[in-house]
Amino acid sequence: MQYNLTQAIHVLERTPAVLRTYLYDLPTEWTSPNEGPDTWSPFDIIGHLIHGEQEDWLKRTNLILSDNEDKTFEPFDRFAQFELSKGKTINELLDKFEALRIENLRQLKELNLSEEQLQLKGRHPALGDVTLKELLSCWVVHDLGHISQISRVMAKQYKAEVGPWIQFLGILR
Amino acid sequence: MQYNLTQAIHVLERTPAVLRTYLYDLPTEWTSPNEGPDTWSPFDIIGHLIHGEQEDWLKRTNLILSDNEDKTFEPFDRFAQFELSKGKTINELLDKFEALRIENLRQLKELNLSEEQLQLKGRHPALGDVTLKELLSCWVVHDLGHISQISRVMAKQYKAEVGPWIQFLGILR
Numbered sequence: 037m038q039y040n041l042t043q044a045i046h047v048l049e050r051t052p053a054v055l056r057t058y059l060y061d062l063p064t065e066w067t068s069p070n071e072g073p074d075t076w077s078p079f080d081i082i083g084h085l086i087h088g089e090q091e092d093w094l095k096r097t098n099l100i101l102s103d104n105e106d107k108t109f110e111p112f113d114r115f116a117q118f119e120l121s122k123g124k125t126i127n128e129l130l131d132k133f134e135a136l137r138i139e140n141l142r143q144l145k146e147l148n149l150s151e152e153q154l155q156l157k158g159r160h161p162a163l164g165d166v167t168l169k170e171l172l173s174c175w176v177v178h179d180l181g182h183i184s185q186i187s188r189v190m191a192k193q194y195k196a197e198v199g200p201w202i203q204f205l206g207i208l209r
Numbered sequence: 210m211q212y213n214l215t216q217a218i219h220v221l222e223r224t225p226a227v228l229r230t231y232l233y234d235l236p237t238e239w240t241s242p243n244e245g246p247d248t249w250s251p252f253d254i255i256g257h258l259i260h261g262e263q264e265d266w267l268k269r270t271n272l273i274l275s276d277n278e279d280k281t282f283e284p285f286d287r288f289a290q291f292e293l294s295k296g297k298t299i300n301e302l303l304d305k306f307e308a309l310r311i312e313n314l315r316q317l318k319e320l321n322l323s324e325e326q327l328q329l330k331g332r333h334p335a336l337g338d339v340t341l342k343e344l345l346s347c348w349v350v351h352d353l354g355h356i357s358q359i360s361r362v363m364a365k366q367y368k369a370e371v372g373p374w375i376q377f378l379g380i381l382r
Contacts, residue, residue: 037238037366046235047363057226058356062219065210163373170372177371180364181380183231187357190220191350193210198350199343200336207354 039173041149049141051179052134055082058186060130067126071192078186082129083117085182089136091116093175094143100158100168101147108159144172212346214322222314224352225307228255231359233303240299244365251359255302256290258355262309264289266348267316273331273341274320281332317345 037043059067059078070077076084096109121129147153154169191207202208210216232240232251243250249257269282294302320326327342364380375381 037242037370039367039370043236043238046239050230050235053230054227057223057230062223063216065216066219069210160373163376166372166374170370170374173367173370173372174374174378177364177367177374177378177381180360181378184357184360184364184380187353187360191353191357194212194346194350197210197212197343197346199339199346200333201339201343201347201350203336205347205350205354207357208350 039154039169041144041154041172044172044176045141045145047176048137048179051085051183052130052137054183055085055186056130056134058183059126061127064126066190066193069189069193071189076185076189078189079121079126079129080117081182081186081189082126082133083121083124084114085179086129086133086136087113087116087120088178089133089140093171094140096158096171097144097147097168100156100171101153106159107157109161111161212327212342214317214327214345217345217349218314218318220349221310221352224258224356225303225310227356228258228359229303229307231356232299234300237299239363239366242362242366244362249358249362251362252294252299252302253290254355254359254362255299255306256294256297257287258352259302259306259309260286260289260293261351262306262313266344267313269331269344270317270320270341273329273344274326279332280330282334284334 059082064079067078070080091110092112099107099109149168154167154172156168157165158168158171160166188207191205195202195208198205198208232255237252240251243253264283265285272280272282322341327340327345329341330338331341331344333339361380364378368375368381371378371381
């Protein structure tokens with residue numbers, strides 16, 4: 037399937053509601069545990085998505101479209117959420133993510149990007165040249181990846197509870 | 210985390226709404242593709258979840274709690290949805306799944322299961338003896354596994370679109 041802005045926005049605009057339906061008011065016994073050392077809980081993941089809305093997708097889009105000579109992206113801090121989410125509830129994070137996503141999609145639509153603009157390039161600090169289309173495709177896959185991860189982290193809390201069914205449940209392995 | 214009925218129901222009762230938020234009215238270009246031969250699309254997965262509500266979880270629970278001498282479960286048909294979902298829209302399937310889940314959770318709560326009952330056993334045709342608690346834990350993990358799968362199937366549609374980012378996106382591998 038080829039990237040298409042309208043089709044991508046169908047997914048991007050649902051993510052906050054999907055996460056809200058999944059996690060809002062869910063007891064912390066589901067939202068705080070992770071998968072073990074150096075892994076993320078559902079709470080951590082929402083913080084990471086917030087940071088992406090603030091520092092990644094639209095910022096990099098605007099840099100690619102800008103007149104800047106140097107189009108090298110700022111490195112993205114994958115651990116920023118541990119400080120930024122401190123003292124907050126998951127409900128607060130879900131509200132914040134939704135507000136940021138709505139605003140970012142408003143800005144994205146307003147850009148009214150052409151096929152030519154989607155081919156423009158930025159420079160990723162680790163990956164080298166990337167097109168705007170690749171960045172925007174990555175935004176969609178990144179959402180889906182983290183919804184999948186939240187499901188897996190929650191599922192693993194019952195790893196010891198399913199008995200012999202573990203062999204049929206790929207998500208636990 | 211140890212299985213607990215109230216805590217498990219928190220997840221089970223959200224699943225229809227999570228899937229609705231994710232997939233209701235989503236264009237079929239997202240809901241019909243799968244991951245390749247012998248894999249399932251989001252549409253197929255909702256059909257499979259429907260079949261589970263009809264033939265698996267509550268039926269097996271009731272068999273375990275029954276006075277039957279033979280507590281061997283009927284084998285579950287993992288391919289039934291291909292026939293049963295024919296000609297239906299994903300919206301119809303989502304509505305059907307929600308109605309069945311609401312009714313099954315009503316029945317589950319009404320059983321008012323004790324810790325002793327959760328230790329009762331049934332016989333899985335392939336896995337042998339399993340407890341009611343393991344069956345009910347499996348129900349939760351099964352939901353989460355399929356939400357994760359839906360995310361992965363959708364993400365894979367953009368596998369060729371993300372360019373060099375593929376190496377950072379574990380869900381595409």
